Amino acid sequence: KAGVTQTPRYLIKTRGQQVTLSCSPISGHRSVSWYQQTPGQGLQFLFEYFSETQRNKGNFPGRFSGRQFSNSRSEMNVSTLELGDSALYLCASTPGIVAGELFFGEGSRLTVL
């Protein structure tokens, strides 16, 4: 079974631009979560989607948004990029049997210049 796939793996943007990151969950997993990982703030929860509905949201500004499609694939978008948005963005999926048992992708590393 294929794992969680995130694209692109690496990208460079400049301040003020926007970016869209994509996540394909493991087949059969209906829940997709996003996390931001930075050296300073560590791993922080962004949001979780289940059956196309946002079920939980972290403490991030409105520039961070996401969505989930009917095939469970998910995208997250960051608008008006700031230098501090440079991070590894991790997507995780789960069948939801055990709360918190997540299967992570390898991440999308965003650099904002």
Add this chain to the structure above:
Amino acid sequence: AQSVTQLGSHVSVSEGALVLLRCNYSSSVPPYLFWYVQYPNQGLQLLLKYTSAATLVKGINGFEAEFKKSETSFHLTKPSAHMSDAAEYFCAVNSGFQKLVFGTGTRLLVSP
């Protein structure tokens, strides 16, 4: 609110020595606790989980952790370190649906 604290940002051991990574939790409800491992340039992989069944939990790669309510701890151990164990380890607590609150991580260094 649920939280976890990992003591020690770096732990160094020799190959074959005991590995002990410390995690203390704070939770207003019986917690679900997890240890995840991250190898360089990779995502996180679940090592083991505590979901209020047995207090001693065994995971992959020879790791185990013991839930101690009286000490609010969930320390990760492995009897004998291997070079391949070098990675960053994160303790986490579930905070509603699939939201995890992670600790700051402990980097395990293994020397020959």
